[in-house]
Amino acid sequence: MKKLPLLLFVALTSVLCSQEATPRRPMALLIMLDGMRADALFNTHMPNLHALMKGEWHPDYKGAFSDCAQALTDAKPSSATNHAAIATGVTATKHRVFNNGQTKDGNFKEWPSWLGRLADTKPQLKTYFLYTWGENDHTAPHPKVKGKRGPSDAANGRELAQLLATKDAPEATMIFVDWPDAGGHGTGFYPYGTSFVRAQMQSDMLVGNLMKAIASRETFAQEDWLLMITADHGGMSTSHGMWGGQASTIPIVMAGRHISQGQLAGIPNHYDLPVTALAHFGLDVSTMKLDGKVIGKQVQNPAKRPLKQGLQAYFTFDDKEAKNLAGTNIKATLLGGEDTASGLGNGFADGFLRVPGFAGHGVALEGTEKLQFENKTNFSITMWVRLPESQIGDPAIISNKDWNSGQNPGFVLNAGKRGDGAPWTGVGFNYARSGKVNRADLNTFHIEPREWVFYAVVLQANGAAYVYQGRRDGNLHWIAEHAEDIVINTGMKWHIGQDGTGNYKAPLNGDIDDLAIWNRAITFDDVRKIYQAGRNGMSLGDILE
Template sequence: MKNKYSTLCYQFKQLLNTTLCCTALGMSSASLASTHSLLIAVDGLRGDGIENANTPHLDTLINGTWAAGYKAAFAHYAQTMTDAAPNSGPNHVGIMTGVTAKKSGVTGNGNVAGGNYSTYPHYLTLLEQSNSSLNTAYLVTWGTDMQITNTADLKIDANDAVNTQNAVNIIKGTYSASNWPQGTDIDALFIFLDDVDGAGHACCFTASDDGYVNEINDVDSQIGQLLAAIKARPNFTHEDWQIVVTSDHGGRGSSHGIHAADNYTIPFLVTSKVAKQGYLSGIPRNYDAAPTVLAHHGLAVPANMDGTVQGQNIRQENDKGIDHGLTTYLPFNSNYEDASGNHTHAQVGGGSPELRANGKFGTYVKINGKKEHLTLGKPSELDFGTDTDFTLMTWYRVSGDQVGDPVIVGNKNWVSGANRGTLLLANEGNGDDFGINIASSRSDRKDIDPIDYTFNGWWLLVASFDRQGVATLYAGSPSGELNIIAGDISNVGDINSELDWNIGQDGTGRYHYNLKADLDDFAVWRRAITLSEVRAIYNNGHGSELLSLMNASH
């Protein structure tokens, strides 16, 4: 209908329909909320991209302070699909259709046009099929996306800046085209922004690259323009908006497409009046976007979709202090005693590690790479079994590359990563990369890596394990960048190896590669600590001693 009426007739029809509906219900037109959605996909935005950029507009969405009545569920550890390489083609299709490559048939950038869009339609197509009077717009900045079949009323392929302005005009009602009369009111708007991916390819998908971070700053500014346009709508207070933000992939170096955590880890955000405030539970995926938007518009999610509706299920927030669930805390203040109150003290397990002055906080332990290590033994507090959440933390410093792949802390026999147990590793790449390994058997082994690190400065390492969701590795650099990667560990079983928990060695205490590093403020929790808590410990690279945070919370 919207293509058959002049602007004046169209506006009159919209007003008449609203008035008749409200009269029938005994309501004023101002009291009738109208449903609108904005899905923003940012190409190449890593899960830690927002964390390390200047993003005031995204921050207001994430913090639930954007507008009265709106809350946000957020994940910086969301994941791409894993049945195709983390490239744009399959993941763009997944974001729009809610299915992975196995169903869509799109496995790369070269076969996007051949996707099975009849069986697994674009979410805008499903909205149009449910109600052809809905006004839907599809704005993309990568020409290949025009090959994804959909029946949106308006389709535009332009660059980021042009499409941002197009979207602003659409939201304001000032955009016009042959099939989009000026004054048309948008119901569902999709926009893909591409320049972050371009910046990553130009140098590096990393928080330490100014070009990449600056482009994220620019995208935040563009998103800010969209948010301002929404809030400036005359009836905004009576409207029911949903805003979803996600990405298609992360990256490593100047590329992506590698089956690894740094390529899989992306953000996912849903803001609405019914969303719950907090961190999303489980394993949010970028292909959750389509069902999430459909549900907002009141549609039943097709049973054949792989994605799930996000926004209601969030992690329980810790309001009991940073030491809640703390089971081991070794501040290394001239000894190896546990300051958590649980008496899980460390002992020298081999060699002669040294306690030295001038650590990150007071004294620290120096492990010299000559078979030195500490052992915590096998206390019940460190038995995490099949479903107990937990977190490992330490400050770490080295002066050069590691030899081999030594262990920072762990309880498995590292002769094979398929052995039962968990490890936080000092080299998962070329001598200077952090990583996590966890498994109960060969079939559920998970490797979450790498994060590259620098020498001669203190790095914060936190490995947080949500046993029904993801393991998240945080690595805070001395210069203020908080690197974040994550991976699905929901199917990992019993990780109690019956070996010791050792610091500087694997669970056997005899692994042939020995750690050579300085460690300070080591801790273990029987819960998965959150980004907010990691931020407090990291303190923008300055660091906060855990003991001081514990005292401040009581």
């Protein structure tokens, strides 16, 4: 008689263990925010996306993000070509949509959308694609995938939120949101216009409503959700489609039960997300010959280090002789001598460095030609720059290369450059590369004439080059590009107001202050801290730990 309770206990235990071992039902939502720049995610009040990034949406879910993800490189950063890539997981070379108006002729039979692949391999799953732009009628259509062009982003958001809260919700959903793109075209992607900022906030509210709907599901605890948010492109002024980083540096945000918390490793692409979604549903993506890769597990969370660590040169230019407050052997030598005859000034006066725009003037940083960098290529520069409205030519602000060719080894932060599609001349960053692409040109930052503006260059361990601009309105903008193969060493001294030769034909006309150089990559938080300190009237020296 005593054996029955024991047998009952064993049976109940087996049932409970079986229930715990039952895999959760995979579910996925991919959201594309058309025209959203990576820096907008950090400069705009977007509490829902920030909660996803920080892993604060739900206790069982972690968040990952990238602030340097990239749009396509085999087609200019416009809408249709990148929409097709986000849908299919392949680049333009395969899907054959290179510009707007070409989607109807895309190669989607060979390269279907991730929703179409799921519909073919797992026909029991429900799939849904929701959008507003008419050209997406032709973005990888599939007879088994429900697609709908809704009347507006607001209406689409409401419909999808209602649907996701029900038992009839599709297991795999993709929604394209046009608000940010419309806002950027209206008043500017960069510098931010009011309609662009408002569009970011509207988009965040839409995302938040979808998050709430998902979390409210009766079966949420038995489900394994993967949330993915990205953009097709960014923009500059009121347009996009230009090379140089302003339109191609985009964000990625992910949340899931199996995501690792932190910044995604390396430089991901938006077309990694559909591939990641397919893997989430158990498909073997290694056999599909897709261009994207599975992301979300590998993250990089740089350790916080004192700002003094790795600081090789720091000049406040407060004295007639520029002292290197970093305490290393790097010295600043004035080229061209003090200029008093012209009345324009040259040298260390009034608490900053003035470079008057005459041939042979500038500063040579003695000893920089021997700099050794962490991980061979990691370094950082921060400074405040004041420039007139225009320059003669494209002078160097700081450089260690022969700027007569952008393919020459080394780097240059330059002024007076008009990059591809730029409506203005401004500040850009060039460096040589050793791979199939022999140079990189990140541009063009808009100049605020005769105002002090913050700039930073950081070569990160993730293989990305970041160029930051901190403007008077408090927004810290940036663009990024691959730099795993940067050719940094030239044997030349770093120069201020000149290229590495010291004899570039176009001399700089401008002022420099609070210049710092590290032989390592400082973090985004470091860059923002230095920028905000400057806005509050403090120098780097005031915040050095």
